[in-house]
Amino acid sequence: MSRLLISIISIGSLFCPTLINASVLLPPPTGPFSVSLDTFELIDTSRPDPWNSTHTRRLILSRFDPLSPHQCRRTCPIPYMPPGTATFQDAAYGDLGIPIPPGTFGSLHLQLCCDAKKPKPHPHADWSRSSHPVLLFSPGMGFSRLFYSATASQVASQGYTVLTIDHTYDADVVEFPDGTLVTSALPVNITEEAVQKAAAVRVADVLFILDTLSPHRSHAAKKGKVGVFGHSLGGAAAAAAMHVDKRIRAGVNLDGQMVGDVATAGLERPFLLWGAGGHNSSTDATWASFKGVMERRGEWVKELELVDSAHLTFTDLPVLRDVFGFADLLPPQFGALIGSLKGERVVQILGAYVAAFFDFALKGKREGLLAGPSGAYPEVLFID
Numbered sequence: 001m002s003r004l005l006i007s008i009i010s011i012g013s014l015f016c017p018t019l020i021n022a023s024v025l026l027p028p029p030t031g032p033f034s035v036s037l038d039t040f041e042l043i044d045t046s047r048p049d050p051w052n053s054t055h056t057r058r059l060i061l062s063r064f065d066p067l068s069p070h071q072c073r074r075t076c077p078i079p080y081m082p083p084g085t086a087t088f089q090d091a092a093y094g095d096l097g098i099p100i101p102p103g104t105f106g107s108l109h110l111q112l113c114c115d116a117k118k119p120k121p122h123p124h125a126d127w128s129r130s131s132h133p134v135l136l137f138s139p140g141m142g143f144s145r146l147f148y149s150a151t152a153s154q155v156a157s158q159g160y161t162v163l164t165i166d167h168t169y170d171a172d173v174v175e176f177p178d179g180t181l182v183t184s185a186l187p188v189n190i191t192e193e194a195v196q197k198a199a200a201v202r203v204a205d206v207l208f209i210l211d212t213l214s215p216h217r218s219h220a221a222k223k224g225k226v227g228v229f230g231h232s233l234g235g236a237a238a239a240a241a242m243h244v245d246k247r248i249r250a251g252v253n254l255d256g257q258m259v260g261d262v263a264t265a266g267l268e269r270p271f272l273l274w275g276a277g278g279h280n281s282s283t284d285a286t287w288a289s290f291k292g293v294m295e296r297r298g299e300w301v302k303e304l305e306l307v308d309s310a311h312l313t314f315t316d317l318p319v320l321r322d323v324f325g326f327a328d329l330l331p332p333q334f335g336a337l338i339g340s341l342k343g344e345r346v347v348q349i350l351g352a353y354v355a356a357f358f359d360f361a362l363k364g365k366r367e368g369l370l371a372g373p374s375g376a377y378p379e380v381l382f383i384d
């Protein structure tokens with residue numbers, strides 16, 4: 001797994017004469033709200049960057065905001081990634097043996113609201129005043145936040161402000177507003193030490209974002225409006241951040257082994273574990289320990305499995321594979337890591353269950369889809 005992520009990180013050169021010009025569109029989000037996207041940078045002047053002490057910590061976030069349909073005049077294609085990142089990813093995925101022509105990632109577009117009848121959110125606006133709960137999202141180790149935009153916008157369309165975080169020097173590449181690309185500083189062969197460090201840096205990033213965007217700490221916490229979810233190491237970071245900060249009222253771990261004390265300490269707020277095929281609390285001791293301690297205390301914890309899925313099913317890669325028509329071009333080993341579910345379906349399922357969980361945990365609704373198996377979603381198994 002780690003080696004795959006690292007090869008995604010390495011830049012290769014790929015010559016291919018054809019250029020893709022036409023836009024390739026991802027399906028628009030399907031929830032009751034329209035969704036706008038803003039990208040912004042936060043600078044933590046209190047902290048030297050833990051991966052590069054020559055400067056302070058700088059983070060780039062995508063912010064997906066729900067808009068009632070009358071607030072959106074027009075939906076249009078919005079680039080899935082900025083140009084420098086797109087060129088980087090064309091080369092990186094080419095290196096994995098996927099024959100993609102230059103321009104592939106640059107051709108990819110989300111379909112979101114591009115003309116809203118309300119002012120753009122100020123990046124530092126106090127979100128505890130927002131009418132929708134805020135969800136922070138932390139990606140898999142070595143992954144860019146951009147590879148989760150389809151799922152993030154689907155969750156936002158169900159009434160959540162979703163912030164996806166790039167953890168600088170951990171993500172394969174982060175593009176800053178001036179076009180600077182910062183590549184990963186993770187070691188080529190991931191060590192346990194690197195995992196521990198990356199998890200700790202992610203937790204510090206999450207707490208910094210909460211401090212910056214929710215200055216009235218107790219106010220936001222009392223209103224119970226902040227949740228965190230993440231994939232892989234990002235899922236572990238979601239639990240670890242909840243362990244140290246009670247402002248976060250609920251969390252979801254998508255297929256990530258737990259890291260640090262939270263695995264044995266558990267939490268006293270609702271938490272959802274959601275594994276790919278074969279990853280569950282009988283195969284992962286950190287999940288067994290976490291779930292056991294939560295259950296003994298009577299805390300809300302549930303465990304799901306997504307059938308026919310693998311570790312990278314929880315990224316946007318299944319839907320990207322389908323819109324590009326790459327299914328037959330993927331090296332089998334890489335295809336297996338994405339799983340066999342249709343990409344659009346994966347986005348629907350993740351959006352439905354993540355929103356149902358936070359509807360229950362943050363909005364005080366009934367358990368809904370989390371109450372038990374649903375005929376509408378036979379791909380989702382409940383594990384005792």
Ligand SMILES: *[C@@H]1O[C@H](CO)[C@@H](O)[C@H](O)[C@H]1NC(C)=O
Nearest residue numbers: 051052053054055183184185
């Ligand atoms: C650390 O940051 C400096 C200043 O931005 C940059 O020149 C240097 O390449 C960075 N080092 C690494 C290892 O990324």
Ligand SMILES: *[C@@H]1O[C@H](CO)[C@@H](O)[C@H](O)[C@H]1NC(C)=O
Nearest residue numbers: 002003006187188189190191
């Ligand atoms: C990473 O691990 C592989 C396999 O164990 C080894 O062949 C390679 O030399 C290692 N690379 C580095 C930079 O340590």
Ligand SMILES: *[C@@H]1O[C@H](CO)[C@@H](O)[C@H](O)[C@H]1NC(C)=O
Nearest residue numbers: 277278279280282283383384
């Ligand atoms: C957990 O995964 C293992 C390995 O695939 C599987 O054999 C087992 O049945 C799963 N456990 C449950 C409770 O589904």
